[in-house]
Amino acid sequence: MIQDTAVSDLERPLTPRALEVVSAAREEFAAFGYAGATTDAIARRAGVSQPYVVRLFGSKERLFLRCALEAHRAVMDTFRQAIASTDERPVRESVLGAAYHDLVEDGTTLKLIVQQNSMGDDKAIGPVVRAWFLEVYGILRHEAQLSEVSAREFLARGMLINQLLALGLTETEDPGSKELLHYLAPTGERPAPGR
């Protein structure tokens, strides 16, 4: 069970080495989830010993929380930068969509978000991820000033993209799946040069 960890602890500055471990942890947690990832795999990916990973962060739980908070902030910062880039209100959805595309490109962040969102029944992290989710929705509604319907539809498209990323459908060559990837294009409309 993930314990209550002070945010200040999660924001403690890290040595370059520790940052490499966080990076490795993000990949492992994004791919296999909190329960499925192992500190050993994280250590091997980072090129350090397993006990050192635990030593650096106190526990697997605290390392996970740091990764999770980082992913959440990446999403919020991305939207806030997009919102700050224009004076239009409501912010055009294509502006927000283009910002989201940046998150899609790194891949890991959104896959980690999917893992977090599947932990609603976890006693400790459940309340946290619920609050985070509502926080993102709040940004769309009150900072980007999207209507109720627009915010919901935008969020829904985001959730589909997240699922496609988590599933790994963005890397298949399946012809039938190509049309499903439409939302992943950088902007709403693509030129479609050939036809």
Add this chain to the structure above:
Amino acid sequence: MIQDTAVSDLERPLTPRALEVVSAAREEFAAFGYAGATTDAIARRAGVSQPYVVRLFGSKERLFLRCALEAHRAVMDTFRQAIASTDERPVRESVLGAAYHDLVEDGTTLKLIVQQNSMGDDKAIGPVVRAWFLEVYGILRHEAQLSEVSAREFLARGMLINQLLALGLTETEDPGSKELLHYLAPTGERPAPGR
């Protein structure tokens, strides 16, 4: 790692007792995922001993695959029944939405789907869930005959609902979250008697 298991094995008929274990397993896997769930918790929930759970299905993996296949079929059957209930083509989205609402009510099935969809990086189950996802999309496109855009938007709304379910946001009293739950209403429009 989840091994290759013949479908015939997953369809072997079960004794009433074994069905109770499957039911318990579905709940545990839906809440905590494949890695996070334990055969011990499944056994306790079903009121049997832990070794008996393993004995009944051979391994935790095979039990999970049975639960996963069951959830996938529940989704497909639900859509196919809705499609068969009308001659209109494309099928009206409200008809499909109402059918989806039945799945929302039991809760477990869609939470299990979310867990499965977060296992794209699993060597054995990844390819399976990718195929299943495309199968559902195929039903929307070619059996319900939704347009590319309609199918995608409908699927996107479904993914948002799934996330809200997995997060447990359907059970909160948070006033700011209420408007987000709009899609969970039985039909598109609600009377809203009070205002």
Add this chain to the structure above:
DNA sequence: GTCTATATAGCGATAGAC
């Protein structure tokens, strides 16, 4: 068909050397 007892392995965490 179902249990108790137990083997076996994997993993997170600790101790202590360098």
Add this chain to the structure above:
DNA sequence: GTCTATCGCTATATAGAC
């Protein structure tokens, strides 16, 4: 700051009794 050695727990799986 980082490693090696290792502990102790937990979890899956097996053996065998009833």
